[in-house]
Structures are given as C-alpha cells and as structure tokens.
Amino acid sequence: MTRSGHASASTWVVFAAALLGRTVLVVTVSLLLWAALPASWAWTPTTVVSGSMAPKILPGDVVVAMPVHDREVTIGQVLLVEDPDHPEALLLHRLVARTPSGSLQLRGDANPTPDARTVEPEDVRGVGVLRVPLVGLPALWVREHDVGRLAAATLGLGGALVLSSRLGSPGGPEATRAVGHGRRRRRSVRAERARSVVFVGALAAVLAVVIVVDDAARAAFTATAANTGTRLATATFPCLQRAPFAHTYLTYRFDDAPGTSAADGSGNGRHGTLTSGVSLAPGTCRAGDSPSLLTGGVRGQVITDAAVDAPQIFAIETWFRTTTTTGGMLLGFGNLRSDQSTKYDRQLYLSDEGAVHFGAYNGTNIAISSAAGLNDGVWHLATATMDASGMRLYVDGEQVAASSNARAEVSTGWWRIGFDNLNGWPGNHTTFHFKGNLDNVAVYEDTLPAAAVQEHFAVGR
Known part of the structure; x- marks a missing residue:
C-alpha cells in the first residue's frame, strides 16, 4: 500500500472515532435535556435511588412527574409523594387504593405488600409521565460518594470530547487542499476547539441542572403492585416477594x-x-x-x-x-x-x-x-x-x-x-x-x- 493509502486509511479511522465521540456527546446531552427541561414548566424530574419499582424503573433512571390535582389521580398511576417515613424525602410508588378516609395507599411494583403508611392527598407532588433511563446515575453516584464511577464517567466524556474535536473531512488535509484554491478552506483548529469547549460547557451546565433540580426519590422496598397497563407499568420480581x-x-x-x-x-x-x-x-x-x-x-x-x-x-x-x-x-x-x-x-x-x-x-x-x-x-x-x-x-x-x-x-x-x-x-x-x-x-x-x-x-x- 502506498504512503497516501496508509494516510487515507488512518484518516478514515480518525474520522469514524471522532464521529462516534460526537454521537456519544449528542446523545448524552439530549437525554439530559429531555430529563431537565420539564422542570422549566414546573414538572419535577426525580432520580430513583432504590429498587422498589424494578425492573423497569431502575436506580439512576429519572422519572418526570407532572403536577396534578389530588382529585384527578387514579388507581394504577405512579405517584411522586412526600415520603411519610422520611421527612424532606420523596417516594415514587404506584397508587393501589383509597382508604375510606380519602388517604392514598401506595405500593412498589417489586414489593409483596402495600406500604405500611398511607399518604394524604395534599402530599402528592405529581404523577409520573416520563422515564429517562440511567441519566440520573451521576446524581446517584454523588449521593453515594462513588468516586470511582464518577471518575470513569468523566474520563469517558472527556475521551468523547477529544475524539469529537477531531471530526473533519474523511479525505484529510490533502483532499481538502485538492478542492479548488480559495473555494474551500480547512476548518480553523481554534474555531473547532472553541465549539468543543462550548459544547462541553453546555453538557456540564445541563448535568448540573439535572443534579440540582433533582429531589432524589426514595423508591423504597416497602411494598408489590400488579401491572396495570399504564405507561409506567412494571413487572414484578418474584424472587423478592x-x-x-x-x-x-x-x-x-x-x-x-x-x-x-x-x-x-x-x-x-x-x-x-x-x-x-x-x-x-x-x-x-x-x-x-x-x-x-x-x-x-x-x-x-x-x-x-x-x-x-x-x-x-x-x-x-x-x-x-x-x-x-x-x-x-x-x-x-x-x-x-x-x-x-x-x-x-x-x-x-x-x-x-x-x-x-x-x-x-x-x-x-x-x-x-x-x-x-x-x-x-x-x-x-x-x-x-x-x-x-x-x-x-x-x-x-x-x-x-x-x-x-x-x-x-x-x-x-x-x-x-x-x-x-x-x-x-x-x-x-x-x-x-x-x-x-x-x-x-x-x-x-x-x-x-x-x-x-x-x-x-x-x-x-
């Protein structure tokens, strides 16, 4: 193979790696935005931190809850409520019954019995309408002081950033120069780096928004609900029942x-x-x-x-x-x-x-x-x-x-x-x-x- 052939193959490898890096960053930012933007119209994005709603609502998922009047909640909906057992914490469980006094009986999909304590209607923060998978894991790792996973995620995003900054024409510099003099110029390295810095800054800002607006829900193992066919319906986990x-x-x-x-x-x-x-x-x-x-x-x-x-x-x-x-x-x-x-x-x-x-x-x-x-x-x-x-x-x-x-x-x-x-x-x-x-x-x-x-x-x- 000629020297130019080696250069061409190498350029294509760099191009493919750079494209992959940029794709990772775009998908990450898109998920973060999807989880965070609803907060701008008073919906509540909440990171699930334990497994009572497993296996389809998992720790690290972000569930977005839409505000709803307590009289509008119905049996089978997944509700975000103030946790009766943990002041200033939230609980994400499914509504399974109303008591004669009007209190709400909740139950986690992966648990065998209803929650020990009922919830008053005024303690409902919203009804779950959207699940964004795994995007809350950084917030969960921060809560757990999991430095190893945080460092690995940071290195992974950093690597994606470095790769994405190399994205250019797969033909490489020689092919770029071969296209008419003055009609096409190579991208400015400084401009490309500036765009990458802006991109990563936006990523960090959105990640900060997700962590700050999140009120980490305690999807605690205190109860099991059968599937109801709703959008957030979850299968049971028999070995835990x-x-x-x-x-x-x-x-x-x-x-x-x-x-x-x-x-x-x-x-x-x-x-x-x-x-x-x-x-x-x-x-x-x-x-x-x-x-x-x-x-x-x-x-x-x-x-x-x-x-x-x-x-x-x-x-x-x-x-x-x-x-x-x-x-x-x-x-x-x-x-x-x-x-x-x-x-x-x-x-x-x-x-x-x-x-x-x-x-x-x-x-x-x-x-x-x-x-x-x-x-x-x-x-x-x-x-x-x-x-x-x-x-x-x-x-x-x-x-x-x-x-x-x-x-x-x-x-x-x-x-x-x-x-x-x-x-x-x-x-x-x-x-x-x-x-x-x-x-x-x-x-x-x-x-x-x-x-x-x-x-x-x-x-x-």
Missing part, C-alpha cells in the same frame, strides 16, 4: 438496589442506613443465592433509622457466612448510632474460633454460645430468643444453648448490624467488626418457639 414471618418487628433482606438504604421488608417502615464500609452483594433468584450485605471487617454497619426502647421479650436472627478468624458483631442493640455504644446487649456475635454467642446484660454480662467452627464459609442461621423463661440460642434451626436469665438492660437505642461494642463479653473477638455476609436480618416483637425457628431455617435465605 416473600411475606414476613409472624410477629416481625423489622427485617432487612438486602434486596435493595446499591445505595445507602436498607428497606424494612416487614412492612412496618423501620428502614435502616448503610454506613461507609458495608455494601450490598449481588445475587440471583436461585434458591439460596439472593443478594446479601457484605461487611469488610474494618468499618461500617447498618443502623435502624429511629431510636426505640429496648424490648424484654424478643427474638433476633440473621443468616451469616464467613471465613473470618477475628470474630465480630452480627446483630445487637446499642444506645449510640455511631462509634461504640456505652450500653450494649441483646447481642449476637461471633468469636475468633467461629462460635456464635448470645449475650444480655442483667447487672453482669450473661452469654450463651454454640460450638466453634461456624466460620467455614457456609451459610448458617443464628437465632436468639428471650422471654420470661430465659434465653435460648439456635444455630441452623436447632437449639444449642440456654440460660434462665430473663432480663436485659433497660435502655433506648438502635438495632445495629455488623458492628458495635463487645468489650466485656465472653469469647475471643479480635475485632468488633464482622467480616463476611449477612442476610435476612430480623427482629421479632415476641419470642420464637422452636418450631418457628426450624421453619425459618427450612425456608432458607
């Missing part, structure tokens, strides 16, 4: 979309917060392979959102899987939301040797434990109960220890998962931070009989 066991006070199945929220699967609205250092591990619909909480053993935990009085009659349980030899807290009650509690008991924790302990404070630390070796990398179910007859500890559905102690410390605080103070408790625990996976964490407002514990183990994760 499990009714809570009897007397469930709260339960975290960790089937949420990646983020910082743990939805309460009991329907009671007792949601939790994931702190930095823990995350959601993916899973599938196959039996025993559902998503779970991943803890790193260094920092982070899940904490319930509201302080409550510690119960004297209760049951707690969690599935866990680990190979750690440094112990750590699985689930317990503490009087502080962060750092190490100064009052802490009703605790399930693991020793360095892989034994599960259940502790309660009644003037002194009282703990019962299982045999060692549960740090074998296999999923196990740990269940602890307390009532007037005493304390009981179960592993994989079978009772392994008991105590006649029937009292725990009187305190107000939060249920904490994955970390809290273990000072003074029996057993070796090198760290207070559990390292491994946790799933289907539950607190019950009553004790659990042995038959119920066996049932929970038989049902599995």
Whole structure:
C-alpha cells in the first residue's frame, strides 16, 4: 500500500472515532435535556435511588412527574409523594387504593405488600409521565460518594470530547487542499476547539441542572403492585416477594438496589442506613443465592433509622457466612448510632474460633454460645430468643444453648448490624467488626418457639 493509502486509511479511522465521540456527546446531552427541561414548566424530574419499582424503573433512571390535582389521580398511576417515613424525602410508588378516609395507599411494583403508611392527598407532588433511563446515575453516584464511577464517567466524556474535536473531512488535509484554491478552506483548529469547549460547557451546565433540580426519590422496598397497563407499568420480581414471618418487628433482606438504604421488608417502615464500609452483594433468584450485605471487617454497619426502647421479650436472627478468624458483631442493640455504644446487649456475635454467642446484660454480662467452627464459609442461621423463661440460642434451626436469665438492660437505642461494642463479653473477638455476609436480618416483637425457628431455617435465605 502506498504512503497516501496508509494516510487515507488512518484518516478514515480518525474520522469514524471522532464521529462516534460526537454521537456519544449528542446523545448524552439530549437525554439530559429531555430529563431537565420539564422542570422549566414546573414538572419535577426525580432520580430513583432504590429498587422498589424494578425492573423497569431502575436506580439512576429519572422519572418526570407532572403536577396534578389530588382529585384527578387514579388507581394504577405512579405517584411522586412526600415520603411519610422520611421527612424532606420523596417516594415514587404506584397508587393501589383509597382508604375510606380519602388517604392514598401506595405500593412498589417489586414489593409483596402495600406500604405500611398511607399518604394524604395534599402530599402528592405529581404523577409520573416520563422515564429517562440511567441519566440520573451521576446524581446517584454523588449521593453515594462513588468516586470511582464518577471518575470513569468523566474520563469517558472527556475521551468523547477529544475524539469529537477531531471530526473533519474523511479525505484529510490533502483532499481538502485538492478542492479548488480559495473555494474551500480547512476548518480553523481554534474555531473547532472553541465549539468543543462550548459544547462541553453546555453538557456540564445541563448535568448540573439535572443534579440540582433533582429531589432524589426514595423508591423504597416497602411494598408489590400488579401491572396495570399504564405507561409506567412494571413487572414484578418474584424472587423478592416473600411475606414476613409472624410477629416481625423489622427485617432487612438486602434486596435493595446499591445505595445507602436498607428497606424494612416487614412492612412496618423501620428502614435502616448503610454506613461507609458495608455494601450490598449481588445475587440471583436461585434458591439460596439472593443478594446479601457484605461487611469488610474494618468499618461500617447498618443502623435502624429511629431510636426505640429496648424490648424484654424478643427474638433476633440473621443468616451469616464467613471465613473470618477475628470474630465480630452480627446483630445487637446499642444506645449510640455511631462509634461504640456505652450500653450494649441483646447481642449476637461471633468469636475468633467461629462460635456464635448470645449475650444480655442483667447487672453482669450473661452469654450463651454454640460450638466453634461456624466460620467455614457456609451459610448458617443464628437465632436468639428471650422471654420470661430465659434465653435460648439456635444455630441452623436447632437449639444449642440456654440460660434462665430473663432480663436485659433497660435502655433506648438502635438495632445495629455488623458492628458495635463487645468489650466485656465472653469469647475471643479480635475485632468488633464482622467480616463476611449477612442476610435476612430480623427482629421479632415476641419470642420464637422452636418450631418457628426450624421453619425459618427450612425456608432458607
């Protein structure tokens, strides 16, 4: 091939890459405008941050809500409302019923039961009319402090900008000069760069508008709606549709979309917060392979959102899987939301040797434990109960220890998962931070009989 042939092929490659880069930028800007412009006529673009409307309305999608009079909303519409469980937050769920008093009953398409709390008509912000897929992901990454994905997206757009600035005639400079003298001139490099700067500036401005006008909706996992045939109708996600066991006070199945929220699967609205250092591990619909909480053993935990009085009659349980030899807290009650509690008991924790302990404070630390070796990398179910007859500890559905102690410390605080103070408790625990996976964490407002514990183990994760 001649030198001019090599140059021609190279020029065509540059042209194709530049055209691709410009196409990416144009599509990105178009999506951003499509999501942001409705705000100019008082419609509300809202980024979905969790998965209760999955699989067709996903985290990172922007749903645009049109203002509507409360008397005009109808069953089956997707409504954007003020979240009754989280002040100053929004909720995006489908309207499934009206109560006799006129309140609105909502339900998320991917959830098994209606929301625990109804919504008043005056709290409706609008009805969903438009979905722009994934365009809100940058806003979601900002909320989650996901620097890695933000950096990758920035580099990708920067690369598209660099490529787009090379867009010119596929014939290259020689072909351009070959066309009549003075009748066609090559594009000015400076002019092309100036246009690229303006283009990227517009892109950044629109992206800022999307992030600023967005009131990130909490499409929380608190409820399931059947498809209604509406524009935003969504299929259900069968593997997530499990009714809570009897007397469930709260339960975290960790089937949420990646983020910082743990939805309460009991329907009671007792949601939790994931702190930095823990995350959601993916899973599938196959039996025993559902998503779970991943803890790193260094920092982070899940904490319930509201302080409550510690119960004297209760049951707690969690599935866990680990190979750690440094112990750590699985689930317990503490009087502080962060750092190490100064009052802490009703605790399930693991020793360095892989034994599960259940502790309660009644003037002194009282703990019962299982045999060692549960740090074998296999999923196990740990269940602890307390009532007037005493304390009981179960592993994989079978009772392994008991105590006649029937009292725990009187305190107000939060249920904490994955970390809290273990000072003074029996057993070796090198760290207070559990390292491994946790799933289907539950607190019950009553004790659990042995038959119920066996049932929970038989049902599995």
